[in-house]
Amino acid sequence: MIQTCPCGSGAVYAACCSPYHQGQVAPTAEALMRSRYAAYAMGLADYLAATWHASTRPAQLNVADDAGSWQKLEILHREAGGEGDTVGLVEFKAHWHSAGRSGCLHETSRFLKEDGRWYYLDGQIHPAPVAAKTGRNDPCPCGSGKKYKKCCGA
Numbered sequence: 201m202i203q204t205c206p207c208g209s210g211a212v213y214a215a216c217c218s219p220y221h222q223g224q225v226a227p228t229a230e231a232l233m234r235s236r237y238a239a240y241a242m243g244l245a246d247y248l249a250a251t252w253h254a255s256t257r258p259a260q261l262n263v264a265d266d267a268g269s270w271q272k273l274e275i276l277h278r279e280a281g282g283e284g285d286t287v288g289l290v291e292f293k294a295h296w297h298s299a300g301r302s303g304c305l306h307e308t309s310r311f312l313k314e315d316g317r318w319y320y321l322d323g324q325i326h327p328a329p330v331a332a333k334t335g336r337n338d339p340c341p342c343g344s345g346k347k348y349k350k351c352c353g354a
Contacts, residue, residue: 205217205218205234205238206237206238206241206242206270206273207234207235207237207238207273208234208237208272208273208274209234213238216234216238217234217235217238217239220232220235220247221235221238221239221242221244221247225316225317225318226251226318227283228281228282228283228288228318229278229280229281229282229285229288229289229290229311229313229318230275230278230281230288230290231318232251232311232318232319232320233275233290233292233309233311233320234273234275235247235251236248236251236320237270237273237292237294239251239263240263240266240267240270240294241267241268241270242267243263243264243266243267243268244263245261245262245263245264248261248263249261251318251319251320252319252320253312253314253319253320253321253322255321256321256322266296266298269296269297269298270294270295270296271295271296271297271302272294272295273292273293273294273295274292274293274294274295275290275291275292276291276292276293277289277290277291277308278290278291281311281318285313286312286313286314287310287311287312287313288310288311288313288318289308289309289310289311290308290309290311291306291307291308291309292306292307292309293305293306294307297334297340300333300334301333301334302334305325306325306326306327307323307324307325307326308323308324308326309321309322309323310322310323334348335348336348336349337349
């Protein structure tokens with residue numbers, strides 16, 4: 201079965217974020233951002249810890265409860281973060297849906313490149329509207345175009 205990558209690139213997972221999850225170095229801050237989003241969506245805590253800068257990494261990550269709740273990633277803006285850079289910014293919106301509630305994490309993340317490898321340093325979270333309860337006949341917040349009851353609410 202061919203699986204589309206959770207990062208929203210439209211590419212097949214095996215040719216997109218999977219190589220990074222298997223140890224290949226992400227060439228840009230955006231590629232690392234996308235691979236980290238996919239790791240959150242898939243519950244890959246070890247990858248998230250390995251790509252989080254040691255100076256800001258939490259002692260423990262619990263992402264198992266969040267796996268599967270991430271619905272869509274939108275990259276809004278990027279600054280630097282290219283192959284020849286050592287710092288980068290990526291602004292994004294990560295949409296989630298869980299237990300009949302939907303929301304959006306809007307963040308500008310800072311990335312740092314050390315010894316040829318990109319790391320997530322930290323991020324500024326932008327205020328978001330309060331998550332609203334999704335009704336059975338409302339459009340599904342995952343963006344499928346279906347009613348909630350026929351999609352994620354099934």
